[in-house]
Amino acid sequence: MVKLWILAGIFCVIQISVLRGVAIAQITPDIVLVVVVYTALFHEKAGMWLGFATGIFIDLYSSSLGYNALMGTIIGYGVGKLSGRVYKEIPLLWLILLFVSSLVHDVVIFASAQELSYRFFGRYIFFGALYTTAIGLIIFYILRKFDVRRIR
Amino acid sequence: MWKVTDRWFFGLIILCIILIGIGSTEFGEKTQIRLGSIFSPLNSWVSFIFNEFKIRHENKVLRAKVSELALNNQILRSSQYENEKLFDLLEFKARTEYELIASRIVSRDPNPISGTCLIDKGLADEVRKDFPVITCDGVYGKVTEVTRENAIVQTISDFNFRVACMNLRNGIQGIMRWEGGKGCILGQVRVNSDIQIGDSIVTSGLGSIFPKGVAVGKVREINVDKTKLFYEVTLEPTCKLGEIEYVFIVKKKPERLEKSTVYKTPGWEIYQKIEEEKIVQSPLKKSEKVKMSSIPKEEREEFPIEFEVKEPTIRLQPQ
Incomplete structure (x- = not known):
């Protein structure tokens, strides 16, 4: 669990510093959100706290304070609630959770900063969610591998 | 268990809403900046590490680009040099009275004694044996063999090359030959002839191969030969043999x-x-x-x- 917190901290720093380097058409994946969703799915309640903490950190460098923390908390809580009711080891579930989380997170965050348009939604939010989902699946597989090894 | 978490969740939501509220005030913005600056060195450090890789890659790419540009630059310089040479040739062709065939040197004989070269004009271009070959600067050689597409030129640096010359100042005659280490020698000049260092030597027209008055060289040194009957005049050839790429074949009228x-x-x-x-x-x-x-x-x-x-x-x- 501590390792996940450390990883989330590293991901936060990477997210705000160097992730622009891997931007495709100005869209960057939200790797912090991936760790939050992962933690919430496999460690339930910890996801909410991790979502809040990482959200606060991201908020320090974003234009609007509080929104990332709010969304991190909601997503962490929501996914954590869901995790007790579903079979977690299905990649399709990971994919759906990552995509929906990213979509909801970005809609709220972008809506807080500017007026949303269909074009903006399609150009940044939708493709951003796809990008996060793609990267997130890789991170999920890696984290899951380490987690399973640790449990054994 | 979740009930406690639910309470915490609502508590955190309220905290977030408060933060959103504070964030829109001046105090909130200042606090945000101050707190953000605490972690800034960490971010800079991470950025530096990641940028290091990026810069290395960029450096590699730029080095390759520099090499490519340097090569292009060399090609351009070479083209410029060639252009200048061709311009000189055109200018020379325009002001000369001879009927000339411009030609490029294709290869040179590596044998230091032979001093011949191959040019890219031949019978198809109306080049014939014994046609004189000149450059903008002066005599270069004569055609010795001709094929349909090419011709072999015996240059003035060939040991068997001879050309009748005269001193432009007073018409004193001599025969120019090449003597390896000694360079270009004007022989058959009688001792006590009026010849001075710096005199211009041109073709005399005798021998019916070279037209009269084409520059051959300048007198660099005057010695008396073994027989003590003739001067052995060392010439500085007007045409720089090693640097020549284009020549003119003088078409006999x-x-x-x-x-x-x-x-x-x-x-x-x-x-x-x-x-x-x-x-x-x-x-x-x-x-x-x-x-x-x-x-x-x-x-x-x-x-x-x-x-x-x-x-x-x-x-x-x-x-």
Whole structure:
């Protein structure tokens, strides 16, 4: 669990510093959100706290304070609630959770900063969610591998 | 268990809403900046590490680009140099009275004694054996062998090359030759002749290969040869042999060839026409081709005759 917190901290720093380097058409994946969703799915309640903490950190460098923390908390809580009711080891579930989380997170965050348009939604939010989902699946597989090894 | 978490969740939501509220105030913005600056060194450090890789990659790409650009630059410089050379040649061709064929040196004989080179003009371009080859600066050599597409030029740096020369200042005659280490030598100049260092030496026109007045070199050193009868004048050739890429072949004009001789036999007149078509048009229809070697020497008699530049043909014509 501590390792996940450390990883989330590293991901936060990477997210705000160097992730622009891997931007495709100005869209960057939200790797912090991936760790939050992962933690919430496999460690339930910890996801909410991790979502809040990482959200606060991201908020320090974003234009609007509080929104990332709010969304991190909601997503962490929501996914954590869901995790007790579903079979977690299905990649399709990971994919759906990552995509929906990213979509909801970005809609709220972008809506807080500017007026949303269909074009903006399609150009940044939708493709951003796809990008996060793609990267997130890789991170999920890696984290899951380490987690399973640790449990054994 | 979740009930406690639910309470915490609502508590956190309220906290977030409060933060959103504070964030829109001046105090909130300042606090945000201050707190953000705490972690800034960490971010900078991470950025630096990641950028290091990026910069290394960029450096590699830029190095490759620099090499490519340097190569392009060299090519451009070479083109510029070639352009300047060609411009000089064009200028020379425009102001000279000779009929010239511009040609490029294709290869040079690696043998240091032979001093020959191959040029890219041949019979197809009306180049013939013994045509003089010059550059903008002066005498370069003469054509010794011709094929359809190429010709071999014996340059002035060939040990067997000779050209009759004279001092431009006073007309003192001599024969230029190449003597390896000594360089370009003007021989057969009588001792006590008026020749000075710095005198310009040009072709004298004797020998009927080189036209008169083409620059050969400048007098660099004057010595007396072993026989003590002649000066051995060392010349500084006007054309820089190693640097030359383009040359001109001087096409001999018909009027120059009028002085040439052919032979006639009793009852037969041999003349040399070079252009095949003109022979067909001539009124001498009963003429037939013969080889010069087939006529006995004692029956030959020299006489001047006109002929034109093209493939040589010997004809025998009844008088």
